[in-house]
Amino acid sequence: MGPNNNLTGVGIIGTGSYVPEKIMTNEDLEKLVDTSDEWITKRTGIKERRILDKDKATSHMVIEAGKKAMEDAKISPEDVDAIIVTTVTPDMAFPSTACIAQEKLGCVNASAFDLEAACSGFIYGLSVAYGYISSNMYNNVLVVSADALSRITDWTDRGTCVLFGDGAGAAIISRVPENKGILSLDIGADGSGAGYLELPAGGSKNPATMETVNNKMHYLKMEGNEVFKFAVRKMNEASRKVIKEAGLELEDIDFLVPHQANIRIINSSRKKLKLDKDKVYVNLDKYGNMSSASIPVALDEAIKSNKIKKGDNVILVGFGGGLTWGSCLIRL
Numbered sequence: 001m002g003p004n005n006n007l008t009g010v011g012i013i014g015t016g017s018y019v020p021e022k023i024m025t026n027e028d029l030e031k032l033v034d035t036s037d038e039w040i041t042k043r044t045g046i047k048e049r050r051i052l053d054k055d056k057a058t059s060h061m062v063i064e065a066g067k068k069a070m071e072d073a074k075i076s077p078e079d080v081d082a083i084i085v086t087t088v089t090p091d092m093a094f095p096s097t098a099c100i101a102q103e104k105l106g107c108v109n110a111s112a113f114d115l116e117a118a119c120s121g122f123i124y125g126l127s128v129a130y131g132y133i134s135s136n137m138y139n140n141v142l143v144v145s146a147d148a149l150s151r152i153t154d155w156t157d158r159g160t161c162v163l164f165g166d167g168a169g170a171a172i173i174s175r176v177p178e179n180k181g182i183l184s185l186d187i188g189a190d191g192s193g194a195g196y197l198e199l200p201a202g203g204s205k206n207p208a209t210m211e212t213v214n215n216k217m218h219y220l221k222m223e224g225n226e227v228f229k230f231a232v233r234k235m236n237e238a239s240r241k242v243i244k245e246a247g248l249e250l251e252d253i254d255f256l257v258p259h260q261a262n263i264r265i266i267n268s269s270r271k272k273l274k275l276d277k278d279k280v281y282v283n284l285d286k287y288g289n290m291s292s293a294s295i296p297v298a299l300d301e302a303i304k305s306n307k308i309k310k311g312d313n314v315i316l317v318g319f320g321g322g323l324t325w326g327s328c329l330i331r332l
């Protein structure tokens with residue numbers, strides 16, 4: 001974010017996460033498409049993923065993760081001033097999933113809206129929350145990143161169906177002591193790569209018709225190799241940018257919480273940031289790529305398992321459809 005190197009005083013005061021109970025393993029996928037546990041593990045690092053029950057929607061996961069974040073932050077629902085849900089799989093086009101969740105969460109004083117920046121959604125959400133808090137417009141903002149990618153997955157396409165899973169991660173953004181919280185933040189987009197990752201139908205360009213359904217246009221399409229190259233480059237650039245903007249050096253970084261898309265992308269980022277394996281949180285073996293939920297679920301688990309300690313300088317970094325990217329250097 002901007003040229004200001006002193007973004008301290010706004011940070012995360014509580015986190016929460018939720019993943020559905022139902023597990024789909026690589027062996028289960030072997031029965032659906034021509035793939036193998038060996039290929040998926042070697043090429044991606046994923047072993048299993050969670051699948052949201054058919055009778056539930058993304059808002060269910062938003063509510064579960066949101067409740068936990070409020071509890072963790074020790075604030076009541078009435079204290080939440082805004083709910084930002086980042087998702088590419090809203091319950092429906094409108095009303096927003098944030099509005100649907102607002103009622104069940106009891107956040108009666110909160111404004112509520114959805115934000116779409118694909119897998120970079122959590123960092124985009126943080127940037128908006130940062131703006132609200134630092135301008136004194138709001139005191140507490142709930143950012144929930146939630147996706148049910150199983151709903152838009154073509155289960156006959158082995159190039160994509162092995163990669164994704166469902167889940168939600170949440171954080172409460174508020175005032176924190178000076179010299180803590182968000183030290184720097186960078187978000188960006190390159191629309192020239194919009195076609196590399198898309199859900200072609202169901203919007204105003206291709207409204208639902210028999211033809212769009214028959215042509216499988218309501219499923220996620222991806223040019224995996226192009227996204228891979230972009231990810232490796234951007235994860236490194238965006239991480240280095242926030243380190244520089246915070247006036248820090250590589251050796252000041254204590255921990256990395258990357259977007260969980262592919263272990264090869266994560267390892268490349270880790271090596272470029274010269275971090276040991278135990279300084280990076282990886283859970284994609286359990287959950288696959290949960291789009292914007294990946295970073296906040298990983299952050300919540302890393303904090304709750306004491307892998308991240310108070311005062312650590314942590315990089316959150318992700319990339320995704322748009323194409324978009326986002327990175328944040330935060331002192332917890």
Ligand code: UT7
Binds near residue numbers: 227291320
């Ligand atoms: O959140 C952002 C979302 N997207 C991403 O992060 C995706 C980034 N991209 C990737 O992670 C990788 O590009 C993939 C995991 C999607 C693919 O890995 P890859 O090493 O780039 O493989 P590839 O696409 O180059 O395919 C290699 C081979 C191909 O066979 P041929 O043409 O060499 O005979 C594929 O058909 O592997 C084949 N293949 C599979 N084989 C078994 C592709 N998917 C599978 C599969 N099982 N599931």
